Structures are given as structure tokens and as C-alpha cells.
Amino acid sequence: MSEKKRIAAIKGTKDILPKEARKWQRVEATAKRIFELYGYREIRAPIFEATELFEKGTGETSDIVIKEMYTFKDKAGRSLTLRPEYTPSIVRSIIEHRLYLQPDPLRFYFIGPMFRYDKPQKGRYRQFHQMDIEVFGEEAPAVDAEIVEMADYLLKTLKVTETEILVNSVGCQGCRPLYLKELREAAEKKRALLCPDCQRKITANPLRIFDCKVETCREAARGFPKITDFLCAECEANFDSFKAHLDSFQISYIVEPRLVRGIDYYTRITFEIISAKLGAQDAILGGGRYDDMMKVFGGPDICGTGFAVGMERLVSLAPFTREAEDFLYLAFLGDEAQEKGMALARFLRQNDLECLIEYKERSLRNQISRANKLGARWVLIVGEEEIKSGKYQLKNMATGNQVEVGKEDIIKVIRESA
Ligand SMILES: [Zn+2]
Ligand SMILES: [Zn+2]
Structure with a gap:
């Protein structure tokens, strides 16, 4: 008998075996139910799209686009990419099907795999899974507060404890440029302390220095100016209103001015829910506003907000007791x-x-x-x-x-x- 070569799973991917899959099913079913309770409806888009969709959507200076996309040519020579995030697909779909002309609320949720050619490390996969929710056409910060409240309710229902909610505002096209200028100057002074990656970010996008996990960069970033000190009157009123709604929901949160998120199209409110149990990769869920995104894609001027949850992290944090089954x-x-x-x-x-x-x-x-x-x-x-x-x-x-x-x-x- 000839020796057969055994084929293993691709590095950075993982099988979700039946026992584990039960947990996933439970988490997904709970999330779907809660999203539906808040008026969201499921949308399913293809796993691959034209490469330029993501180049446009994630911003061409983004690390994701530059280093981590699974891009390939199909048999007809088209450049395709396995989606590295979900929002660009949803936005494309809304524009393509003109969903904004329908009477239905523009509230969507989605659950599925995402692909990034990331360095494999504990708890991070090249095929990973996310749940996303998105709301379009709602400008009031009340909807951002409602989204945070929904996320909080989801985690409580799944019995995920010891979490913290971080909130921030990244300002608008009006007030951010001045902040970026000050931030660049401050970062330039600390150039020697920054890693090579962050040194490049000083000119390209200094906000991303805050995402760096290198300790010397984090240390340097602690002394940088805070965006909350640069907000224009409208952005400040918007942020205050958001916080007031959270207060009336009796949801506690921490204002974290270094929370700026790694993607270009975010505007104003951003938030994250973290868990100390996750160590350095501590975010379970992150989101915020992207009011300019629809325009960037050639659609109507409709604002948007939403969040994405890392399923691997959420499933690992949700305690699982097999309910008595007959x-x-x-x-x-x-x-x-x-x-x-x-x-x-x-x-x-x-x-x-x-x-x-x-x-x-x-x-x-x-x-x-x-x-x-x-x-x-x-x-x-x-x-x-x-x-x-x-x-x-x-x-x-x-x-x-x-x-x-x-x-x-x-x-x-x-x-x-x-
Ligand atoms: Zn502003
Ligand atoms: Zn760095």
C-alpha cells in the first residue's frame, strides 16, 4: 500500500468540533434573538468581493489593506479579496439594491467568517468570525447609546462578566485636523521611543499609534494630547448627549481618549467593551460612527453606526452549561x-x-x-x-x-x- 500524505488544516484556521459548535450555536441564537428584538434584520453578503471595495472601505493607509488581505486573481484575471471586515460589503449591498429607498429600517446584523493574513497567535486566527450590527440614516447619538445598551444586554444575557465599556469621540472633519496636527508634533518629539511601524504612522495616520501594543509606544502615547480637548462645540454636544443617554440607561462607562480605532472612516462616537480576562487583546466588541462612509462608496449621504464582536473571544468568555436535554x-x-x-x-x-x-x-x-x-x-x-x-x-x-x-x-x- 502506498503511503498517503495526510493533509492538515491551513495554519491560522481551526475546526469547530461538535461540542464547541454547540456553544457557538447558543451564542449565535442568543445574539440573533436580541438583535431582532431591537429591530435588526439579517443580511448575508458574499465572502469575496472586488479588491478595490476593501481598498476604498478600509482606507488605503490601513494596516489591514497593506499587509493582511487575502487577495487573489480568479480564472478571468479579476482581483478578488476574501473580506477582511464586513461593513464595506454591507454598504455596497445597500447601494446596489437601493435599500435606503425601502420603507424598512436600515438596521442590519450579520454573522460570519472574515479573513486576514495576520501573524497567527493565541486566540487569533486567519479565518475568524464576527457578528456585526449596523444602523444607517440615524444621526442622533441616542442610537449610539441604544447600540451600547444592546451590546451590554447581549453580554449580560450570555453571562459574560467583568467587562468595562470604554467610550470616546474622534471628532469630525472640522475639528480633527487641528488635533492631528498637534498629535503629529507630539509624536515627532517622541520619535526615538516609537517602534518603526509607529514612526511611519506619524505622517500616514498618527491616530493609529494608539493601537500599537508595543510597551514603549504605549508609554509614549500616554503623554500625547487628548482628542476630547479638541472637539468642536457640535462634537462636544453630541458626545455629551450620548453619555447622558447612557447615564439614563444606568450603564457605567469610562471615557478613554486614546480609543480612536484603526480605521479611517470613523467619526465622532467610538466605543469598546473590554474584558480583563482576555489579556492584552482585551476587546470583545468595538464600534462607532462612520458618517462619511456611504459617500466614499458613491452612495447617498447617509450616516452610519454599528459594532463588530469577535466571536472566538465571545464564545470563550460565555460560560456554557449544557441545559438538561431530553x-x-x-x-x-x-x-x-x-x-x-x-x-x-x-x-x-x-x-x-x-x-x-x-x-x-x-x-x-x-x-x-x-x-x-x-x-x-x-x-x-x-x-x-x-x-x-x-x-x-x-x-x-x-x-x-x-x-x-x-x-x-x-x-x-x-x-x-x-
Ligand atoms: Zn467636530
Ligand atoms: Zn508602535
Whole structure:
């Protein structure tokens, strides 16, 4: 026999195996439910798009575009890119289908994979997953506060504790330029302390120095001017109103002037929810306003706001207790019993009971031990005697109690014991 080469998963990707997938399903179902409660509707866009969509959307100076995109040519020579983030796709879709002309609210959510050719490290993957929510056409800071409140509610529902909400305003086209000038000057003075990457950012986009995780850069950035000291009157009023709404929701937050986010199109309010349990990569969720984005894409002048949640991080933080599930293992002995058992299993499944029947020949004892290993709550025994009498032994695996029941009563007994 020739030696077959074993093919492994690509570096930076990971399989989500069934036990883990249950957690994902639970987190996703909870999130979908909550987003729907707030008037959001799901939108699904393709995984790949024209490369220029992301070059435009994430800003051509962004690290993501320069270093991390999965870009390739298809057979027709077009340049395509696996999406590194979701917002550009949503914006493209809204413009393409003119969703802004519909009477529906422009509130969308989305869950799916994203791709970045990042250095693989603990908890970071090249295919990672995000949940995004986006609202368009709502200018009032009340909606930003509502979004933060929704995010907070989601985390509380998932029992994610020890979180902190950080908020900031990055100003507007009117007040940011002056701040950037001051920031550049301050950064220039500390040039020697900055890493090579940050030295480049001084001219390209000094706001991104705040994203750097290198300790000397962080230290230097602590002394930089704060954007909140440079806000124009309108931006300040906008930020105050946002904070007042959070106060009336009784949501506590910390104003963090270094929270500027790494993408060009953000304006005014930005926020992040962090967890000390995540270490240096501490953000579970981040978002804010991007009022100029639709215009950048050639669409109408419609403002936007939203957030993105890292699913890997969220799933790792949400405690998972398998809810008591009525999972029944059907054990049978002999061909005739198998036939009867298959009919019974079908009946139970059609009555919404999770039921497993395995066809490999095993002794009764063996089957009960399998049921135990699989975590079945119930075992239903179908043997010759049972077929004759039409009564089956139903065993509760937790208590060890066994009762004799007819077909019609199986569901009843199980439901009543819940
Ligand atoms: Zn302003
Ligand atoms: Zn740096």
C-alpha cells in the first residue's frame, strides 16, 4: 500500500468540533434573538468581493489593506479579496439594491467568517468570525447609546462578566485636523521611543499609534494630547448627549481618549467593551460612527453606526452549561426489535424528542453503557418481550428508575419529569 500524505488544516484556521459548535450555536441564537428584538434584520453578503471595495472601505493607509488581505486573481484575471471586515460589503449591498429607498429600517446584523493574513497567535486566527450590527440614516447619538445598551444586554444575557465599556469621540472633519496636527508634533518629539511601524504612522495616520501594543509606544502615547480637548462645540454636544443617554440607561462607562480605532472612516462616537480576562487583546466588541462612509462608496449621504464582536473571544468568555436535554438512546435486541425500534425512533423524533439508535450489533448491557457515555438522559429498551406486549422499558439514566410504558406514553413520561 502506498503511503498517503495526510493533509492538515491551513495554519491560522481551526475546526469547530461538535461540542464547541454547540456553544457557538447558543451564542449565535442568543445574539440573533436580541438583535431582532431591537429591530435588526439579517443580511448575508458574499465572502469575496472586488479588491478595490476593501481598498476604498478600509482606507488605503490601513494596516489591514497593506499587509493582511487575502487577495487573489480568479480564472478571468479579476482581483478578488476574501473580506477582511464586513461593513464595506454591507454598504455596497445597500447601494446596489437601493435599500435606503425601502420603507424598512436600515438596521442590519450579520454573522460570519472574515479573513486576514495576520501573524497567527493565541486566540487569533486567519479565518475568524464576527457578528456585526449596523444602523444607517440615524444621526442622533441616542442610537449610539441604544447600540451600547444592546451590546451590554447581549453580554449580560450570555453571562459574560467583568467587562468595562470604554467610550470616546474622534471628532469630525472640522475639528480633527487641528488635533492631528498637534498629535503629529507630539509624536515627532517622541520619535526615538516609537517602534518603526509607529514612526511611519506619524505622517500616514498618527491616530493609529494608539493601537500599537508595543510597551514603549504605549508609554509614549500616554503623554500625547487628548482628542476630547479638541472637539468642536457640535462634537462636544453630541458626545455629551450620548453619555447622558447612557447615564439614563444606568450603564457605567469610562471615557478613554486614546480609543480612536484603526480605521479611517470613523467619526465622532467610538466605543469598546473590554474584558480583563482576555489579556492584552482585551476587546470583545468595538464600534462607532462612520458618517462619511456611504459617500466614499458613491452612495447617498447617509450616516452610519454599528459594532463588530469577535466571536472566538465571545464564545470563550460565555460560560456554557449544557441545559438538561431530553436525549433518548433507543436500545434494541434482534432484527425484529430493530424494525420496531426504527419505527419508534421515527415517532419520537416527529414528536420533537432527540433520539439516537445505533445499528451496530451490541448486547443490551453494551448499549446501556454506550448511552451512559453519550450522556443520554433516557434509554428505551425494545426486545422480544416488549414487542409482544407493546410495552417498553424506559430508564431514567440520572435516577436509575425504570418504568414500563406504551408507545403513546413515552413522550408524556419524559415531558412530565422535566
Ligand atoms: Zn467636530
Ligand atoms: Zn508602535
